[in-house]
Amino acid sequence: MIGAAAFRRRLWRHPEATAAGVVVLAWMWLLVPTAGGAGSAHGSEHHAMPVLPSTAGWLVMVAAMMLPGALPAARELALGGPWSRRQRTTVLFLCVYVGVWAAFGAVAHAAAWLAERGLGIDAAFVLPGLLAAAALWQLSPWKWRAVRACHRLRPLPPRGVRADAACAGAALRYGRWCVASCWPVMAAMATASTNLWLMVMLTVLVTAEKLAAQASRLAGPGAAVVAGAAVVVLPGWMAPG
Amino acid sequence: MSETSGNGGRRGARVRRDIWSLEEEQPWHPITRAYALGVREMQSRADSDPTSWTYQAQIHGMPDGGQPDDFRGQCQHQTWFFLSWHRLYLHWFERVVQACVEANSSIDYEVRAGWALPYWNYSPGGTRATLPAAFRDAAMPDGSPNPLFVADRNDFVNDGEELDPRAVLIDRALAPTVFSRPRPDGGFGGAETGWNHFNQDVRRMPGSLEQTPHGSVHVEVGGLMAGFGTAGLDPVFWLHHANIDRLWESWRLELGRPDPDVVSAWGTTRFRFHDEKGNQTSGTAADVLDTAADLDYTYEDIIVPAPTRRGRRGRVQPPSASEDSATGRSEGMPPGNDGPPAELVGATEDAVELSGGTQDVSFRIDRPRGPAADQRDAAPGRVILTVEGIEGVEPGRSADVTYAVYLNPPGDEDPDADPEQFFAGTLDFFGLEEVGSLGSDTTGHDLRRSFDVTDLVEALREEGRWDPGSVTVSFRPLRRGRRRAADDAQREVTAVRVGRVGLFVE
Numbered sequence: 001m002i003g004a005a006a007f008r009r010r011l012w013r014h015p016e017a018t019a020a021g022v023v024v025l026a027w028m029w030l031l032v033p034t035a036g037g038a039g040s041a042h043g044s045e046h047h048a049m050p051v052l053p054s055t056a057g058w059l060v061m062v063a064a065m066m067l068p069g070a071l072p073a074a075r076e077l078a079l080g081g082p083w084s085r086r087q088r089t090t091v092l093f094l095c096v097y098v099g100v101w102a103a104f105g106a107v108a109h110a111a112a113w114l115a116e117r118g119l120g121i122d123a124a125f126v127l128p129g130l131l132a133a134a135a136l137w138q139l140s141p142w143k144w145r146a147v148r149a150c151h152r153l154r155p156l157p158p159r160g161v162r163a164d165a166a167c168a169g170a171a172l173r174y175g176r177w178c179v180a181s182c183w184p185v186m187a188a189m190a191t192a193s194t195n196l197w198l199m200v201m202l203t204v205l206v207t208a209e210k211l212a213a214q215a216s217r218l219a220g221p222g223a224a225v226v227a228g229a230a231v232v233v234l235p236g237w238m239a240p241g
Numbered sequence: 242m243s244e245t246s247g248n249g250g251r252r253g254a255r256v257r258r259d260i261w262s263l264e265e266e267q268p269w270h271p272i273t274r275a276y277a278l279g280v281r282e283m284q285s286r287a288d289s290d291p292t293s294w295t296y297q298a299q300i301h302g303m304p305d306g307g308q309p310d311d312f313r314g315q316c317q318h319q320t321w322f323f324l325s326w327h328r329l330y331l332h333w334f335e336r337v338v339q340a341c342v343e344a345n346s347s348i349d350y351e352v353r354a355g356w357a358l359p360y361w362n363y364s365p366g367g368t369r370a371t372l373p374a375a376f377r378d379a380a381m382p383d384g385s386p387n388p389l390f391v392a393d394r395n396d397f398v399n400d401g402e403e404l405d406p407r408a409v410l411i412d413r414a415l416a417p418t419v420f421s422r423p424r425p426d427g428g429f430g431g432a433e434t435g436w437n438h439f440n441q442d443v444r445r446m447p448g449s450l451e452q453t454p455h456g457s458v459h460v461e462v463g464g465l466m467a468g469f470g471t472a473g474l475d476p477v478f479w480l481h482h483a484n485i486d487r488l489w490e491s492w493r494l495e496l497g498r499p500d501p502d503v504v505s506a507w508g509t510t511r512f513r514f515h516d517e518k519g520n521q522t523s524g525t526a527a528d529v530l531d532t533a534a535d536l537d538y539t540y541e542d543i544i545v546p547a548p549t550r551r552g553r554r555g556r557v558q559p560p561s562a563s564e565d566s567a568t569g570r571s572e573g574m575p576p577g578n579d580g581p582p583a584e585l586v587g588a589t590e591d592a593v594e595l596s597g598g599t600q601d602v603s604f605r606i607d608r609p610r611g612p613a614a615d616q617r618d619a620a621p622g623r624v625i626l627t628v629e630g631i632e633g634v635e636p637g638r639s640a641d642v643t644y645a646v647y648l649n650p651p652g653d654e655d656p657d658a659d660p661e662q663f664f665a666g667t668l669d670f671f672g673l674e675e676v677g678s679l680g681s682d683t684t685g686h687d688l689r690r691s692f693d694v695t696d697l698v699e700a701l702r703e704e705g706r707w708d709p710g711s712v713t714v715s716f717r718p719l720r721r722g723r724r725r726a727a728d729d730a731q732r733e734v735t736a737v738r739v740g741r742v743g744l745f746v747e
């Protein structure tokens with residue numbers, strides 16, 4: 001009885017709990033090989049995948065990597081609104097946000113295809129190249145302006161279509177800054193969706209950047225970690241398994 | 242490194258005295274003069290010296306929102322660390338001044354041995370709400386330049402006129418019965434957050450004391466005092482914060498309100514400082530709860546005065562009545578995140594611009610739909626007015642106008658009604674210049690303020706002045722001395738955009 005009441009109260013305070021569940025499911029899907037996730041596709045080229053699974057795979061990866069850092073923002077907007085809009089605000093905000101990353105994924109896949117097929121760049125160098133770019137981006141002031149801009153959430157109108165529109169607008173702005181902050185990292189992931197250890201490492205990094213009080217202190221360490229990864233994924237360094 | 246307050250536990254702690262009782266005893270009281278000489282000594286030191294005047298001010302905020310380091314740009318606002326961080330900050334500053342005073346042979350032996358930072362208790366109003374002459378005279382009694390004088394303040398303050406009573410009101414500041422609350426209000430001491438210089442944590446929300454009198458006095462004194470990065474350069478800053486620290490003691494000890502859990506993040510988060518020799522040190526909230534034993538000071542007077550006319554609806558209960566049914570509804574709630582959450586029942590649809598004049602906004606109120614709906618008939622829950630998404634229309638400018646906030650104030654048709662019976666609180670914009678810039682980790686987003694209007698709404702309801710379907714919120718600029726009209730004509734006011742004015746019920 002008491003346990004159930006306490007649990008309900010906790011849920012009252014955490015309208016983003018459902019979305020947190022989605023993150024957990026996404027990670028399970030990615031980590032359990034038999035579930036048909038990245039593990040089972042290990043070693044295969046993502047271009048070889050049919051369009052639909054590739055899109056679904058990208059969305060799962062976005063949910064696993066980019067949702068954790070966005071949960072506090074969704075919670076903040078939901079708690080600041082009327083009771084009846086809490087779930088609606090959370091779902092709308094996070095869906096539009098994931099939508100922004102889906103659009104980015106489409107562009108990134110197209111660019112990767114163009115680079116490999118159109119320009120004849122050796123596929124083996126795309127991932128290390130993008131990670132090297134990510135390491136450099138880590139050291140630029142624009143990266144940190146984008147991270148700070150992610151913290152900016154304007155309060156939403158109380159009800160109706162205006163509230164929905166403002167919520168979607170907030171998610172678009174938030175997503176845009178998030179893309180500005182994390183684009184090289186996620187572009188790298190778009191070409192390396194099978195690489196679990198890289199995914200775990202980069203998730204920890206991008207989530208820490210979003211939630212740290214003085215995020216730009218992570219510039220140097222983050223750049224070092226990403227640059228290290230770029231070296232490790234160079235062809236010949238790590239045997240493909 | 243750990244807390245190294247060497248005098249810890251010594252009997253007969255130093256007494257921080259009221260600046261006005263000193264100055265009424267004797268203008269340029271020896272304690273005041275010793276402070277001036279200490280400030281002069283600190284001002285003569287190189288900026289890079291942690292015990293210099295400039296460095297000490299930069300601990301609070303870097304000029305022009307510059308990037309913080311481990312020691313500078315550290316002040317904690319809109320967070321539950323506000324009071325404990327400033328207590329540590331003041332303590333180490335006081336030690337620096339004490340060292341300067343002790344080394345100065347032109348100061349009486351007794352003053353040298355027992356000097357402590359005075360406080361400025363402006364709340365009784367009248368003369369007490371003016372700046373003592375020792376802070377307004379350009380010269381010290383011996384004719385030398387007065388280090389306590391700063392030209393960069395609002396004119397009426399340096400002219401010796403009093404602050405508006407609504408800027409120095411403490412009734413509402415002392416009213417909350419719990420130290421910390423999650424949004425929409427922050428309780429007495431601010432919402433639980435991580436390290437939060439200004440707005441790093443989305444959960445940020447200032448407590449009642451941080452708003453008024455803290456923020457309002459900052460802005461009403463104006464000039465250097467109105468900005469994060471410059472406030473510590475005005476010698477009166479330290480007396481203002483000693484008073485805020487004293488009011489924390491009033492709330493804890495006189496009103497008997499409980500501290501947060503000392504093993505929580507509140508009690509254990511460590512902040513770094515330098516001691517009077519320039520050596521690194523650090524401390525936590527748990528290290529500084531007993532001022533006499535831990536930090537070697539007490540206050541001359543922490544008695545809580547009777548509520549004022551405006552404050553009567555501000556929920557100040559006499560200490561003995563604190564556990565009765567009148568406050569029981571909030572008293573029974575754990576001070577953490579486990580109480581039923583508040584829900585928004587109405588808010589403005591559009592942003593509201595405040596540019597120095599009176600501004601009224603009205604909005605629709607709906608019935609609560611969550612836990613507050615069930616609770617409502619048994620024991621009406623709390624009602625909280627919020628002002629959120631506050632930013633300067635022109636980024637980078639400090640706040641220069643403070644507003645009094647009224648709910649459903651009577652219009653001209655009711656000239657007999659006392660407008661102060663509709664007073665909800667004082668709205669300050671201290672920290673406004675930090676909003677909007679993305680140039681460093683410490684600057685950025687918005688200011689938030691909140692007012693517990695439970696008793697005001699109850700009183701209005703009883704008087705038949707409360708419409709459950711809508712509310713009018715009126716923002717009226719504070720008075721600024723006798724010359725206000727003339728001042729205003731020349732003054733270019735910093736316009737402020739308020740993202741949303743809202744009403745929450747719990």
Ligand SMILES: [Cu+2]
Pocket residue numbers: 455459472482
């Ligand atoms: Cu202050």
